[in-house]
Amino acid sequence: MDVVLPAPDQLKVVSRRQYDPKESIAPTSVAPNPFEQFRTWLTEVRAAVLEPEAMALSTASAAGVPSTRFVLFKQLDRRGFVFYTNYASRKSAELAANPHAALAFYWKEVSRQVRVVGRVERLTRAESEEYYRSRPLGSRLGAWASPQSEVVAEDELAKRLDEVKTKFGVDESTKEADVPLPEFWGGWRVIPDEIEFWMGKPSRLHDRVRYLRVEGSSDDDPQWKIERLAP
Template identity: 65%
Template sequence: MTLGTVITQPSPDSLKVTAHEQYNTPDHLTPTNVLPDPLAQFRQWFTAIQSAVHEPEAMTLSTATAAGVPSSRTVLLKQVDSHGFVFFTNYASRKSRELAENPHAALSFYWREVAKQVRVVGRAERVSRAESEEYFRSRPLGSQIGAWASRQSSVVAEGEVQARVDRFMEEFGGEVPAPDFWGGWRIVPDEVEFWLGKPSRLHDRVCYTRVEGTPDDAPQWKIVRLSP
């Protein structure tokens, strides 16, 4: 990429971005050179970029209420299995409440250093309790205690969270059980798009769409090239 971001301030209450970096990746992305399974293609990309991208597991999760009011936030991908993309959170959080009432969700990965993006649209499902507990045991002690101490997305008083941290540290000591209000979500994709940055905004875009009626354990995919 070549640097070219230019920001102007035409008035005290506005900003304008009048130019941006130009992408110039040497690779090419077409329906003929990707893997037939989008999850396999994602794992290939994700594995290849580890040394080049800082925190590649960071992804934007978009959810919506039953009425369709959207919200987005960054969460961390923890697993990609044969069914979808897994992250963990408090089941009382805003994201979990919205997924419970409206299971449609979207994910977006942006890997600036390699000029790649991945966009996912799918359906949310809870992972099994065994999966949640297995991952919870792998977390550092502080993160385990934090899961108990944080009533995620609720209004909190100054010092309240730390007081709960101190209380749970004393209560549990070195062995912390997984809270029943905490666990994983899996986004099962119906659509996955891979994006590769190119000059003049003529980016390569390849999109997988699940063939309607095919099962989650053996989906079939239609693969097409999209216009930039």
């Protein structure tokens, strides 16, 4: 990438990169189910991509104002894509007010993207509890200490963390402790109606294959229409 400064108040990016993967994708070559195709791709890219589970999550307020941030994908089950967060955060407030979301994975090293659009639902407390118990002790304490998306003072988080440690009897020598799942923390599931797989190609003539959920098909056993999109 080259950066050009044509004027003091301007900046232009001049891209020099050309994609040249050896593979191709088409509606006839992908798996009949997009979840199966995603599992295949995620497995393939793990060796080449530093953090393949990082995904952009886009939400919108009730008024339609969008917001995007990166979160970590944690699970794919028969209904959809799962991530975890504070239920008092901005993203959760927007998902509660407007229960739709979009996800995007970009695996630069292998010239692949995956885009997901769908509806959202909260995980059950039992589902969130199962994941929460698998987190390191520090991450469980952090979930209690952080008032996510709120304005905080410079040293407030450190003080809050100390208070949480005292509450649950944790000190520097503690390797494990019973730190329960907070009521305000848990998982969201994005139930896709559309999933697109993208592979970079020379001259920007990229491969794009989209799965569209067949209208009326079950969230637990969806049927899919597969089609090619122009780049």
